Amino acid sequence: MVNEIVFDEPVIQREKLITGLYKSTFPVVAKYVSKMGGSFDDAKDVFQDALVIFYEKAVANELLLVSSEKAYLLGIAKHIWFKKFRDNLFNQNFDCFAEGFDVAEQINEQPSANKLMRYLETTGKKCMELLSAFYFHKLPMKDVASLFGYAGERSATVQKYKCIEKVRETVKEQSLAYEDFIE
Template sequence: MLLKALFMEAIMISENTKAAREQVFITLYQKAFPAVAGYISKMGGCFEEAKDIFQDALVIYYEKAASGQIAIQTNEKAYLLGISKNLWLQKYRTDKHNVPIDGFCTNAVDETETLPATEKLIHYLETAGQKCMEILKAFYYDNLPVNQLAELFGYTSTRSATVQKYKCLEKVRDAVKQKSLTYEDFLE
């Protein structure tokens, strides 16, 4: 709250206002910008976007302080972080509809053509056995609930079907671990 008082005082003083304002902005930058940059980075933004958002947040903060509309409940850092979060979410909402044209794939892929990653995945599913492959396909690809899975494959209870599905998954996981593969090896 001390910073708010300094900021309000810097706005009110006509002489030396520029130097006082600059010092307040520097202090705000040092206190709040790392948190804003961390948030925007976590949300998929870059450093330049963080700087732009923070500058806009500072302008909003300054305008509210100059007009006397500022009502800080916690501290300036949290207030600026809140403004920045709202600005980032607003930017995200408007930007998600504006996909650049180079983001689209221009060469169509024939859906009947299997990709190398798909072939790897099918190979590891086959190592678990035909029945396991069918169980996993029914559950994950066809989205059958476990009770229907039990009925379809002749298990006495849903618990038996769940255990068998788990064992099948473990067989596939073990085969993948033996080859020391990672998730990225299956990305296309």
């Protein structure tokens, strides 16, 4: 189904359509731009550019809609945001990031094994052994399953996930950050 929008209607109907599009589509565009690291002002700019493109195509009778005006406008906005994001990425001067950044200092800041072990131990002996077998000894999940008596690889994978979740919960409960693991 292809719809064609023609702006031969009276000005009041055009205004209603544009206002309706703004109310229904802008929140979706703002959410998308925010999720992609943009600000509210970025979202307004992107949406207004998309609305202008939409309007120009409609006036020139070049607007063929496959689904809805809202979907078409959202697609334009996503394309504009992606292009803007890509262009900004290529045009950045990376020297500004290097100021005050000592690579040697960053390399030397490694997490403390003792602090990490303390949080891993909160999972219990069996979890510690399972995580050690998989991550430290690099055993395949099939071997881990048979070593610990699980019915299969899937069961061992689920248990490993549960063990990791225990560690995450401990870290989350104590509101720890990466810096808390550095000595």
